[in-house]
Amino acid sequence: MAIRLPPLRSLMPKGLLGRSLLIILTPLVVLQAIALQLFYGGHLDIVSRRLAHGVAGDVGMVVELLTRFPNDADRGWVFREAAWRLDLSLAFEEGATLGPLQPRNAALPLLPLEEDLAFALRERVGLPFDADWASDPRSVIIRVALPDGVLHVEAARKRLFTTTLYLFVLWLAGSGVLLFSVAAIFMKNQVRAIRRLAQAAEAFGMGRDQGMMKPEGALEVRQAATAFNQMQGRIRRFVAQRTDLLAGISHDLRTPLTRMRLGLAMLPADAQEDGAALTQDVEEMERMVAGYLTFARGEGTEAPKAQDLVAIVQDLAARARRDGASVAVEAPARLVLPLRADALRRCLGNLLDNARKHARRIAIGIDAVPRVPGGPPAWAMVTVDDDGPGIPEAQREEAFKPFAAFSSGGTGLGLAIARDIARAHGGDVELEDAPLGGLRARVRLPV
Template sequence: MFRLRDITPRGLYARSLLMVVLPVVLILTLTTWYYYDSHIAEVNRKLGQSIARDVSVVQDYCERRSVSPISRDIIASRLDLTFSCDAPDAAPEAEGFLEAFSYRNVLREELRIRLGVPVVVGLSPNDSLIHIRFPASSQTVEVLVERKRAVTITSHFFIVWVIIFSLLMIALAVAFLNQQVRSILRLSKAARAFGRGRDVPDFRPSGANEVREAARAVIDMKNRLTAFAEQRTAMLAGVSHDLRTPLTRLKLALAMMDETDEIRAMKADLDDMGMMLEGYLAFAKGEESDEPAEFDFAGLVREAAAGFAETISVTGPDTIRIKGRRLAIKRALTNLLSNAVKFGDTVQITLVDGPHAAEVHIDDDGPGIPKDQHEDAFRPFSRLDEARTQNTSGIGLGLTLARDTARAHGGDLRLSESALGGLRASLRLPH
């Protein structure tokens, strides 16, 4: 099925420019065609009729010159032309006549109608005059007429001025489109930066009223999201801090009791709660102190890998520069590496520096996660199949926080099957 969008540009600037340029080109083409096909053709026909009337006077003189009291010079002067009643009888082609100009057929037709005899019309290579030949009284009459009397020699001025004004209109339209599209591109860039947790201090609404309204809406949304994130972080830090005191009292009380299976189970639950609170506090402190900045992502990955006792191989570029929250990204990498080390014996890290984003693939040879449960693994506190979670500790927030960190930077975190037989975690972050 034919769709217009399949043959039109996809960009706003290109489409807007096409909407301006295409009508101007069509109008210019139609105007030029009508001007030459109708107006100029009619003007040159009238000029041809005028020449035919003057040549008919010459024809009448050459046929009756023996009895005409008017001299040849008077007729030539009055009609503003040159003629000869006794031109050579050689064919016009032998005289070197050039190919006919555009309106020779029009002039020849008007002469034939007016004179009633065959007429030959052409241009001489030796001058810029129109040579008109026709028979009269067993002789050949030749009339020389200036070319400007037969054709409109200034017609191209109209087209030149039309082209100049059309180019001026296109230039004004392009300048206007540049201003409007620049505002939209600045808004898009600012919105993308806001989505990655970056601030754009020099961003101001500009452009048309609709673009300004959209920019103000984006700024308002950014302020609301920032306030929400700060409120959430403060609440999380406050609640976590307040819960540490009663949790400590419960641990102290259980420590003074006799060891039983129930007491050991309660102690394990309190240890899990303590790990949750420590994770919440670490997350809240990192969000408060971590500001976006440019850093070496490849160096950060190797630094995080070196923090584990197990030998982890890292392959890829030595340096990859990205911009983001360094502590938050390191925490996400640590969570991913901790999971890989926890469930697998062999862990491999592969760094990829793409044209638009940097990626790190963390592979392990553990039991893995079924493909239909990859999304479930990102749910907070989710418990997956027994092979992946049996006899392991954790609060079930590592993958959740890692994906939140990636998406807050404009990237993503995906799970897939590893070539080692276990799980592959792919963290993608834009430059």
Template sequence: MGPFRTFLNRTVVPRSLFTRSLLIVVLPVVVLQVVLTVIFYNRHWDTVTRWLATGVAGEVALTAQLLGEQHDLAGRDQVMEQVRKFTDLRMSFEPGGTLEAAARDADLADPVRGHIDEKILEAFQESLRQPFLLDLRSDVPQRIAVYVQLPDGLLRVLAPRKRVTSTTTGLLLAWMLGVSTALLLVAIYFLRLQIRPIRKLARAMESFGKGRDIGDYRPQGAQEIRQAAHAFNLMRQRILRHLGQRTEMLAAVSHDLRTPLTRMKLELELLDSTEKPVLAELREDVEEMAQIIESYLSFARGEGREGIEPVALRPLLENMRERGERAGAAVELRDGEEILLPARPVALRRCLANLVDNAARHGRSIALGARRRGRHVEITVEDDGPGIPKGQREAVFRPFVRLDQSRSRATGGVGLGLTIARDVALGHGGDLRLDQSAQGGLKAIIRLPL
């Protein structure tokens, strides 16, 4: 049952809420109309047609019998006049006429009949004993023609079509289809009114997920949608409050830690390091502690509350090339189109700087590039360094994780560069992943939404 349900959900059931809701409205109406139409055609219309056709066939049979009992033209004319007087049948008698000649003249050699025409023919076959021919395609509008073979001639009867079948069926079906179409249009209109607030709420959530705060969302639509919008506003306020509290706490931590570190540096400078060589190592430890604290604060602050604005990637990549060259690497800037990316400029610069610094530290050649990928932009930073094993590429994004187990400052930083870079990418609604570079080293791919 599980695979079958999965197949239905993927291939049969529509994916959008609007289409599913419309299907819920349309399917019962269509099924109801199909059932009513089948019942009406097979039961009601067939029964009414049979009753009406049987009545007309009885009148024609009675007329044919009365004419057969008359042997002179005057008597036959009198019978036909009485029938015309009391019925709406129109008839004529052709002495010596035959059914073969009538069929040939009316082109009834191989008539094409529908379901209702067959019901009319069956009713005439049950009531009329003489040989006859039924022309349901008469040239006379809204009439049918019946040819009855008598011993000395041919009787031609014209009957109104409404006498043998219901003529309001088409009108009824037209009303059913018209009303259903009108109700469907009304349903589509109200469904759009209900779907619109959901789409607006989804866009607001998407923007907030990309780091583009649009303020409180104004609840709209049905009560359930308003409840979801209210919950989103509360979640947004909690997240912003958490970020604000974290920033304030880190500012206090920064102040509290930097003060004793500065005092320790001054005291170490006042001591005579020539007499106590261990003081030089102590100074290095203090500098390393200060660097670790600054790196941690930079990671924890992230992009802060910096505003989103259009950023031209080409000048930013030019700046990163100069940064890499200053670090002693050969940097290649691959040609690409001009791209304006909505982003936080300082945070995006910090992200790219960490990646370029990491590439320059481990390689001698760097390649930078940016290109569009649908509704996203991919920025790549490649190097020819030793790279990172595939099984460890995800682990290096964790804070303070370094592949160099010696933890020496000479071989790298404190293990927050890639963490900060991914944090910035995620804060923009994108991601950062690592892959194998064509140069043999590491390839960092930043994917950000336009």
């Protein structure tokens, strides 16, 4: 069975800071790896071979002298000259044989010193030998099998090893860490400006006015912050103008409607039947105008404050019960979040009024939903269920449009205003099938 590896995209960091640092780190690591390879595979290899051949040549010279001058007197001066001129400590074990060397871990596993020395000894000495790198941390003990015994050669390890490697690796690691740290500090400052811009945009979308943000960071980020501030100003002006226009039109309409109502009331008795029908139309128009005025008054002026959502819902449910509705509420003891209390009362009140008009039973539920499983609450959910006829699924989105008309009647403003208020909070209103058999209105509000 083939093992499927996760796609590369899933292994990428999700945030801009992580991706930016990865973009910086990847070429840095590649560059350091190439430099290390060039040094390790080129310069270090050449130096190691030359040092190994130098020690092997000295050992080979000593072996050649001992072979040509085998008596004890000559051996003495050879040992003295080797110690003085070649920096080699020699000892001869007469009659011994070269036994197997006990296996040990490599003293310097990342360096080619042992292989280079073994190759050089085979080339320069030409006799059976072994090398002990582990017994003494400061020297290498080389044993060479001669015809009459075993020659022990102790060579200082510094003759085979250069500290340049440590300095080079330290330079590679140190410069890499320094460059990465500097890049991380600068990128963190740049990303902080972008994160603040995102937070300001999210807060503005949720109706939380935090004022103009201060442009900071790179030129492009400052330009984005300036454009965002200008956008906030334009949106505020547009909302204010729309609210004033809506309020003005609604207020102006009340005067002719009042005159029409008075005129209908003064109709003669034989026209009262027709007048009653017209009076109903006028009352319907007055309710529409009242809805406009109510929405216009609260849309742009009320500021969000920390409010108990459960208390608001319980109060609305109690009022509905006093009007004869059967309303059950299932909610936690308390759920506080930033709300425009009056606007939210209109939102939930409209949903309750719609349910009361078309159903006998109403159930309200409140729950806090985390963004990720096990995480902190991100959304507050309010569901209003009823057992009425509901709205067909294909027409549910249409029901949110102003003046949408269905067989159940109504002016079509209640759901439109409810969704507008929820979206001004940064949430939304959705329609679903209710467990009671009717319609469920789900209100989502950010915590």
